[in-house]
Amino acid sequence: MSSGEKSAKKGLLKGIFLGVAGALSGFVNGFLGTGGGIVTVFALGLCDKFFGSPGGPGESERTRDRFAQTVAIMLVTSAVSAVFYGAGGNIPFRELPVYLLPGIAGGALGAFLLQKINPVWLKRIFAALVIYAGVTMIRK
Amino acid sequence: MTVTDVFFDILAALATSTLAGMGVGGGGLLVIYLVLVKNMEQLPAQGLNLLFFICCAAVSVAINIKNKRIHLRPMLEICVPGVAFAVLGSFIARGCDPGIIRRCFGALLIVSGVAGLIGTEGKRKSRPSARD
Numbered sequence: 462m463s464s465g466e467k468s469a470k471k472g473l474l475k476g477i478f479l480g481v482a483g484a485l486s487g488f489v490n491g492f493l494g495t496g497g498g499i500v501t502v503f504a505l506g507l508c509d510k511f512f513g514s515p516g517g518p519g520e521s522e523r524t525r526d527r528f529a530q531t532v533a534i535m536l537v538t539s540a541v542s543a544v545f546y547g548a549g550g551n552i553p554f555r556e557l558p559v560y561l562l563p564g565i566a567g568g569a570l571g572a573f574l575l576q577k578i579n580p581v582w583l584k585r586i587f588a589a590l591v592i593y594a595g596v597t598m599i600r601k
Numbered sequence: 602m603t604v605t606d607v608f609f610d611i612l613a614a615l616a617t618s619t620l621a622g623m624g625v626g627g628g629g630l631l632v633i634y635l636v637l638v639k640n641m642e643q644l645p646a647q648g649l650n651l652l653f654f655i656c657c658a659a660v661s662v663a664i665n666i667k668n669k670r671i672h673l674r675p676m677l678e679i680c681v682p683g684v685a686f687a688v689l690g691s692f693i694a695r696g697c698d699p700g701i702i703r704r705c706f707g708a709l710l711i712v713s714g715v716a717g718l719i720g721t722e723g724k725r726k727s728r729p730s731a732r733d
Contacts, residue, residue, distance in 0.1 A: 475678075480681075480682045484685070486679070489690065490683070490687050491692075493690075494647025495650055495654070501679065504679075525670065526670050529661075529671060530672065530675060530676065533666075534676060534679050534683060535654070536655060537680050538683045538687040539658070540655055541687045542687045542690070545687075545688060546651060546694075551644040551695070552645065552649060553645050556649055557652055557653070559610045560614040560631070563612075563614040564656065565656065565660060566615065567614065567618030567621075568618045568619075570619045571620060571622020571623040574623055583623070588714040588715070591710050592714035594633045595709070595711035597707070598637070598707030601636075
């Protein structure tokens with residue numbers, strides 16, 4: 462097999478892999494209103510590992526790109542999901558303003574704090590709380 | 602809605618988006634608050650969370666486009682099937698028992714929490730010590 466054929470086959474496999482990951486993340490996002498980002502960022506990481514080209518940007522840059530890409534993808538799929546949730550009367554628009562401004566401010570504050578502190582212990586405490594919330598959700 | 606309610610809503614939005622901005626937690630944090638604290642139904646909580654995410658992410662995406670971090674090809678390869686299956690997922694959610702969706706959401710939280718714990722443990726082990 463020539464290098465051109467190998468490259469074409471690799472590109473096809475990468476496209477199929479990303480397509481399946483997209484379908485899964487889109488379904489989770491539509492069904493649960495969240496969670497698609499976890500699937501996407503994980504899939505992009507695997508894609509980078511198996512299909513990534515040598516000589517590209519460093520790991521730190523690639524990680525930033527993966528997160529940026531994931532947020533953009535989730536923005537598109539969330540917009541589509543939101544249209545369907547809205548059409549079904551499942552978006553309480555009146556509640557939104559109270560969450561919106563602090564939400565935007567918090568996003569900026571989080572990005573700022575990320576440069577200042579190491580969030581590893583915060584992540585551990587948070588992961589334990591999320592597991593507790595998950596169990597509570599199932600038992601509710 | 603009392604002033605205290607509004608205060609706690611603002612605090613919850615600030616806390617959840619700060620944690621999300623630090624990469625500590627996903628976008629489902631607001632759903633946890635809305636369902637477990639505010640006793641909102643599961644689907645409206647998910648709908649509100651979607652809209653909340655769209656508004657917050659739009660700012661971040663605009664910055665990332667300016668910084669040339671968004672690549673069109675992988676974006677299209679994921680988004681085209683993603684959009685189709687998001688429609689399917691939303692459609693199924695509308696006809697599904699909210700209790701089942703809540704349990705699936707709970708399972709997602711547990712998986713994401715366990716993955717978070719394993720991820721931070723892996724980072725701790727791979728970090729070189731002062732003696733290395």
